[in-house]
Amino acid sequence: MFKSCLIYNLISIEVSTHGAELSVLEQTFNRPSERKMMTNRCKLFYAIYQVLLVHEGPINEFTLCMPVDGSCVEIDHIIRHLSKKKTVKILKLDFNGSYRLPVSLFSFHQLTELYLNGCVLDHQPSSIGFGSLTSYNLKHARNMDM
Template sequence: MTKRCKFFYAICQVLLKHQGPIHEFTLSMRANGSCVEIDHILLNLARRNTVKKLKLDLNGEYKLPVSLFSLHRLTDLQLKDCYLACDPSFNGFGSLTVLYPEGLIIDENRLLRLLSSCPLLKRLTLNYDDNFYTSVTNLFKCLPVLEYLSVWSFIASFPLPNELPTMLVHLKYLRMEYACSGHEEWLDFFVFFYQKLPKLGETYLGK
């Protein structure tokens, strides 16, 4: 039996023998393309439906199965280096308050739909290696109670809206790096947010 097989066998045995709820689960490994073993692990977690914090660092292009969308009790979700295609029947993560998708392979429409399905989301960190284009208005419309936003290499050069959505009054922390192309845009962006967001206590804009 290979080390990889032994690794998955050990995880499955622990999950099968564990009788109580599982509130946190972390898996960090390389998984390119499909991986039946990870599919089975996530399906097992979905059947229990007790996980509140899930971290998947898969260092590849593993396609997450639809069973992920059955984890309705999630409050903290971290997805790194994997592929996500939203299930058409997905009704949302109603309890999710923290989302950290780093290097997540997903198109703009699916990402905005994912964000819109998390009505209680308070902390969002978007970390991408390549510029991911979307309008600032479309992004913020998905985040009604957001308090913490950290963005890296996500929003390229864009015109600022005249007004921000009223729901952004909750935003307390804003960090944006490599999000605009010119110095003047950075300055305008900083002034705009500082004036429009009454609760904003800490802001960092860098490049």
């Protein structure tokens, strides 16, 4: 009898525009166009959504590295989805910017490791549910007054 293995590290994605062919205008200003970034961003979130929707087993670790400035509803949805799975033990959110964390982050009761880079918490949770947390790393993370 053959048994399949559980997937422990389901998603680890890093967005990069390096290597993409830049237009003359993009080369002049040394940055890709917003349209090109949006296309890459849409493709990235579509891929993540597809994997999360069809994956039926536990997700023990989730890592997402990308540039974000402010709030991002797509990342909010991903965090909410992962918090409902109740299996994520290691969560790494690495943002080059300042992403506003959703309150659903505090419903990851099973987390043992948390890594946050470039995150902003602008709300006060009624209770912090990290009872299993054994390790955390906060880099460029800050709490904003409401």
